[in-house]
Amino acid sequence: MDTTQVLKGLLDTAVLAIVAREDTYGYDIIRRLREAGFDGVGEASVYGTLRRLYRGGYLTSQIVPSEEGPPRKYYGINAAGRDLLERSTKTWTHLAAVMNDLLDLTEEAA
Amino acid sequence: MTTTAAATTLTPAAEAYLQRVRKALADLPEDEQEEILGDVAVQLADLAPATDTDLETALGSPEDFAGELREAAGMGTKPTPDGLWSALGRRLDEFRNRPAIRWWMAQWVRLRPYWLATRGWLLVASISVIYNGDPFVRFPLPEVLDEAWVGGAVVAALTWLSFRLARSPRRGRFVDVAFTAATLFYVSITLSGAFPLTQSVDELHAGASYRGLLGTDGPITNLYPYDLDGNPTQVLLYDQEGRPVLTRPELRSGGYEPLVSDGTLIIPEDGGAIAIPLDENGRPIPNLYPQEERPSPYRGVQPTIPTTTTLQP
Numbered sequence: 376m377d378t379t380q381v382l383k384g385l386l387d388t389a390v391l392a393i394v395a396r397e398d399t400y401g402y403d404i405i406r407r408l409r410e411a412g413f414d415g416v417g418e419a420s421v422y423g424t425l426r427r428l429y430r431g432g433y434l435t436s437q438i439v440p441s442e443e444g445p446p447r448k449y450y451g452i453n454a455a456g457r458d459l460l461e462r463s464t465k466t467w468t469h470l471a472a473v474m475n476d477l478l479d480l481t482e483e484a485a
Numbered sequence: 486m487t488t489t490a491a492a493t494t495l496t497p498a499a500e501a502y503l504q505r506v507r508k509a510l511a512d513l514p515e516d517e518q519e520e521i522l523g524d525v526a527v528q529l530a531d532l533a534p535a536t537d538t539d540l541e542t543a544l545g546s547p548e549d550f551a552g553e554l555r556e557a558a559g560m561g562t563k564p565t566p567d568g569l570w571s572a573l574g575r576r577l578d579e580f581r582n583r584p585a586i587r588w589w590m591a592q593w594v595r596l597r598p599y600w601l602a603t604r605g606w607l608l609v610a611s612i613s614v615i616y617n618g619d620p621f622v623r624f625p626l627p628e629v630l631d632e633a634w635v636g637g638a639v640v641a642a643l644t645w646l647s648f649r650l651a652r653s654p655r656r657g658r659f660v661d662v663a664f665t666a667a668t669l670f671y672v673s674i675t676l677s678g679a680f681p682l683t684q685s686v687d688e689l690h691a692g693a694s695y696r697g698l699l700g701t702d703g704p705i706t707n708l709y710p711y712d713l714d715g716n717p718t719q720v721l722l723y724d725q726e727g728r729p730v731l732t733r734p735e736l737r738s739g740g741y742e743p744l745v746s747d748g749t750l751i752i753p754e755d756g757g758a759i760a761i762p763l764d765e766n767g768r769p770i771p772n773l774y775p776q777e778e779r780p781s782p783y784r785g786v787q788p789t790i791p792t793t794t795t796l797q798p
């Protein structure tokens with residue numbers, strides 16, 4: 376199974392979930408995704424996802440100076456983003472339940 | 486944020502990587518590019534100093550990175566140019582990817598902030614050197630309009646403009662290139678020593694094709710030799726190579742122009758004559774300048790001299 380493709384489909388929800396906890400910047404989001412087990416996610420995919428969500432009106436951003444390098448753009452979630460996250464969560468929960476049931480039936484049959 | 490801000494903190498390798506990503510995103514709106522590159526620069530700044538790993542190994546090629554980013558952002562793929570420009574672009578990319586060129590590009594990225602900070606001064610100072618000769622009465626302020634403070638103000642304005650142009654690489658690219666070209670042009674002229682462009686009359690005549698006798702104020706149109714008693718006398722003047730000294734080069738074919746003491750004064754200028762001031766005894770007063778020059782009728786024939794006149798008593 377190509378996990379990369381699956382991850383790409385879930386990336387919007389995963390990014391929204393991280394940003395919903397606290398405002399943060401792109402590279403930190405990548406680190407948190409990897410700590411959570413999304414090893415195969417590409418950096419460029421995360422940056423592209425952030426830009427798409429921002430352009431779609433689901434995220435806010437602000438520039439914050441950093442002593443460790445260039446100024447960082449912190450992304451935060453807004454009301455539209457929270458609404459999208461809530462709907463995505465329901466969809467994922469439903470799909471996961473369906474998949475679990477399907478896989479359990481398969482195992483029982485085996 | 487801008488890549489200029491990033492450029493001050495990124496390593497040369499990271500800056501080179503970022504520039505290739507920028508190129509791969511060049512068809513996107515400028516604001517969008519800056520937003521994306523600002524995010525990427527943060528990661529490059531964190532990655533590059535912490536690891537010896539080549540960035541392309543860690544992140545993939547800049548072009549692939551930009552392609553993946555585009556796909557995730559729903560921006561589509563970069564339009565593919567075709568034909569001659571495409572071929573030239575590929576050749577240029579190959580050239581830029583040569584190790585030696587990449588090394589020089591990295592040096593340029595490292596030195597670029599210094600160039601941005603100094604090119605305004607270089608431009609003003611060069612122009613000032615070229616047109617004023619010695620512009621540094623109050624070094625390092627070059628003089629503009631004969632004032633060092635004006636020069637300082639112009640340098641400050643151009644330095645501000647220099648960094649401003651560097652922060653808006655697309656809109657200000659033409660002006661940026663023109664700025665750089667003008668600076669390099671005037672600096673090269675200054676270093677070549679082909680200045681000042683404004684010359685004194687002496688320098689102008691010394692370097693021109695004028696072959697007559699020159700004074701500090703321009704061509705000498707006549708000479709009036711006197712003997713020790715103050716009487717006009719006749720002499721033949723030659724230069725160090727034995728050539729007749731001509732006060733008017735157009736008379737070269739006629740030999741030289743003598744001044745005689747017997748009452749005939751050769752005036753080569755359209756028959757005019759010199760009125761030489763006389764003392765109470767009727768003798769010419771020597772070395773009295775300025776002497777008035779006035780026309781008089783032509784009165785004689787000198788076969789080898791264009792015109793002759795008679796000295797007025």
